[in-house]
Amino acid sequence: xxxxxxxxxxxxxxxxxxxxxxxxxxxxxxxxxxxxxxxxxxxxxxxxxxxxxxxxxxxxxxxxxxxxxxxxxxxxxxxxxxxxxxxxxxxxxxxxxxxxxxxxxxxxxxxxxxxxxxxxxxxxxxxxxxxxxxxxxxxxxxxxxxxxxxxxxxxxxxxxxxxxxxxxx
Amino acid sequence: xxxxxxxxxxxxxxxxxxxxxxxxxxxxxxxxxxxxxxxxxxxxxxxxxxxxxxxxxxxxxxxxxxxxxxxxxxxxxxxxxxxxxxxxxxxxxxxxxxxxxxxxxxxxxxxxxxxxxxxxxxxxxxxxxxxxxxxxxxxxxxxxxxxxxxxxxxxxxxxxxxxxxxxxx
DNA sequence: GAGAAGTAATTCAACTTTCAACTAAATCGT
DNA sequence: ACGATTTAGTTGAAAGTTGAATTACTTCTC
Numbered sequence: 001x002x003x004x005x006x007x008x009x010x011x012x013x014x015x016x017x018x019x020x021x022x023x024x025x026x027x028x029x030x031x032x033x034x035x036x037x038x039x040x041x042x043x044x045x046x047x048x049x050x051x052x053x054x055x056x057x058x059x060x061x062x063x064x065x066x067x068x069x070x071x072x073x074x075x076x077x078x079x080x081x082x083x084x085x086x087x088x089x090x091x092x093x094x095x096x097x098x099x100x101x102x103x104x105x106x107x108x109x110x111x112x113x114x115x116x117x118x119x120x121x122x123x124x125x126x127x128x129x130x131x132x133x134x135x136x137x138x139x140x141x142x143x144x145x146x147x148x149x150x151x152x153x154x155x156x157x158x159x160x161x162x163x164x165x166x167x168x169x
Numbered sequence: 170x171x172x173x174x175x176x177x178x179x180x181x182x183x184x185x186x187x188x189x190x191x192x193x194x195x196x197x198x199x200x201x202x203x204x205x206x207x208x209x210x211x212x213x214x215x216x217x218x219x220x221x222x223x224x225x226x227x228x229x230x231x232x233x234x235x236x237x238x239x240x241x242x243x244x245x246x247x248x249x250x251x252x253x254x255x256x257x258x259x260x261x262x263x264x265x266x267x268x269x270x271x272x273x274x275x276x277x278x279x280x281x282x283x284x285x286x287x288x289x290x291x292x293x294x295x296x297x298x299x300x301x302x303x304x305x306x307x308x309x310x311x312x313x314x315x316x317x318x319x320x321x322x323x324x325x326x327x328x329x330x331x332x333x334x335x336x337x338x
Numbered sequence: 339g340a341g342a343a344g345t346a347a348t349t350c351a352a353c354t355t356t357c358a359a360c361t362a363a364a365t366c367g368t
Numbered sequence: 369a370c371g372a373t374t375t376a377g378t379t380g381a382a383a384g385t386t387g388a389a390t391t392a393c394t395t396c397t398c
Contacts, residue, residue: 010289011292012292012295012296013232013295013296013299014295014302014307015295015299018308018311018312018315019303019311021315022303022306022310022311022312022314023298023302024213025313025314025315025319025322026302026318028244028318028322029318029319029321029322030199030318030323030324031244032244032325033321033325036325036328036329049353060186066251066376067323067375067376067377067378068376069264070377071377075197075200075201076243076275076355077355077356077357078376078377078378079355079356079357079358079377079378079379080354080355080356080378081377082378082379082380083219083354083355083378084354084355086378087353089355090235099376102363102364102375102376103362103363103364103376104361104363104375104376104377105246105363105375105376105377106210106376106377106378122181123180123181126182126183126184127181127182129184129192130182130184132321132324132325132328133192133195133321134184134188134191134192136320136321137191137317141313141317142187142188142190142191143187143191143193144313145191145193145194145195145317146187146190146312147309148306148313148314149194149195149197149198149199150194150198151300152192152198152201152202152269152302152305153198153201153212155251155301155305156198156201156202157302159205159300160205164365164366177349216384225362232379235346236346237345237346237347240347245385246385246386246387247346247347247348247385248347248348248349248385248386248387248388249385249386250347251347251348251349252348252349252384252385253384256383256384268346271345271346271393271394272346272392272393273345273346273347273391273392273393273394274346274347274393275346275347275348301344339391339398340397341396341397341398342373342395342396342397342398343394343395343396343397344382344388344393344394344395344396345381345392345394345395346391346392346393347387347390347391347392347393348390348391348392349388349389349390350387350388350389350390351386351387351388351389351390352385352386352388352392353383353384353385353386353387354383354384355379355382355383355387356381356382356383356384357380357381357382358372358379358381358382359378359380359381360379360380360382361376361377361378361379361381362375362376362377362378363374363375363376363377364373364374364375364376364385365372365373365374365375366371366372366374367369367370367371367372367373367374368370368371
C-alpha cells in the first residue's frame with residue numbers, strides 16, 4: 001500500500017484470456033441488460049432507480065421511510081433522492097412528512113396513487129427480470145450467480161472500509 | 170404475444186427465493202462494482218464510458234474509427250459520443266478528421282496525448298478489474314460467468330431482433 | 339439523372355445527475 | 369450550558385445524457 005494512492009505497483013498483471021472473457025462478457029451483458037430493463041419500465045413512466053425507490057417504500061412499515069434510509073437502501077445519493085422525490089411528489093406518488101422526533105428529518109411516504117402505480121408496474125418488471133435474465137439461468141446458474149456476486153459485494157464492502165480507514169488515518 | 174405490448178398475460182409468476190437471491194445479489198453487486206470502478210478511474214480523469222471510447226480507439230487500426238462505429242462498439246449513443254468527443258478533443262486526447270470517401274462522415278482519431286493518457290490509465294484500470302472482481306473468482310467462476318453472461322447477451326440480441334421485427338411489421 | 343429515401347453526424351431543448359454550499363437541528367465534549 | 373462538530377435534508381449551478389430535429393451528403397429506383 002505504499003506510493004501514490006491507487007497507483008500500479010510494478011508491472012501490471014494483465015488479464016489472461018479466461019479472465020478477459022469473464023470481464024468482457026460481464027460488462028457487455030450488464031450494460032445491455034440494464035438498457036433493456038430500463039426500456040421495459042418506460043411503459044410505466046419509471047426508471048430502474050425510481051422503481052427501486054417505490055419498491056423499497058412499498059415494503060417499509062407504513063410505507064414510509066426517512067429520506068436518508070431510503071436513499072441508502074435504494075442505493076442513490078441523498079441529493080438525487082431529493083430531486084426525484086420532487087418529481088414523484090408532483091406525480092402524486094409520494095409525499096413528505098415532517099419527523100417530529102428529529103425536526104431536521106422527513107419521512108418519504110407512499111400515497112395510494114403511488115401504491116397503485118407500483119402494483120401495476122411490478123408484474124411487468126418481474127416479467128422483465130425473467131425474460132431478460134432469470135429464465136435463461138438454470139437453478140445451478142442462479143446459485144452460482146448468487147454466490148459469486150455476494151462475494152463481490154462483500155469484498156467491495158471490505159475494501160470500502162479499508163480505504164475509508166486509510167483516508168481517516 | 171397477444172394483447173397490450175409488454176403487458177403481463179395472466180397472473181405474474183413471482184420469483185422464488187433462489188431466483189430472487191440471484192437477481193438481488195446481481196443487481197446490488199453490479200451497481201456497487203460500477204461505482205467503485207468509476208471511482209478508481211477518476212484518478213485519471215476518466216469515466217468508464219470515456220475509457221471504453223479511448224480503449225476502442227487505441228485498438229483500432231491507425232487508432233482511428235468512424236464516429237458511428239466507435240459509438241457502436243463503445244456501446245454509447247451517437248449523440249453521447251459527439252458530446253464526449255467535444256470534451257476529449259478539448260483535453261487534446263482525440264481529434265476529428267473529415268472522411269474523404271463519405272463527406273458526411275468523420276473519423277475520431279486518437280492523438281499522441283490520448284495514447285499516453287490511456288497507456289497511463291490502463292494498468293490501474295486492469296488492477297481495478299482485478300481487485301474489484303476478477304481476483305475474487307476462481308477459474309471455474311470465471312468460466313461460469315462467461316457462459317452465463319454470453320447467454321444473456323445472446324438472448325437479448327434475439328429479443329431485440331424479434332421486437333424490432335414486430336415493430337416493423 | 340432527378341427525386342425519394344436513407345445515412346452520418348451534430349445540435350437543440352428537456353431532463354437528470356452530481357457536487358458543493360447551505361440551513362437547521364441534534365449531539366458531543368468539557 | 370456553551371460552542372464545536374456532526375447529521376438530515378435541500379438547493380442551485382454545472383455537467384452529463386437523451387431523443388428529436390436538422391444538415392449535409394449518399395444511395396436507390398425508375
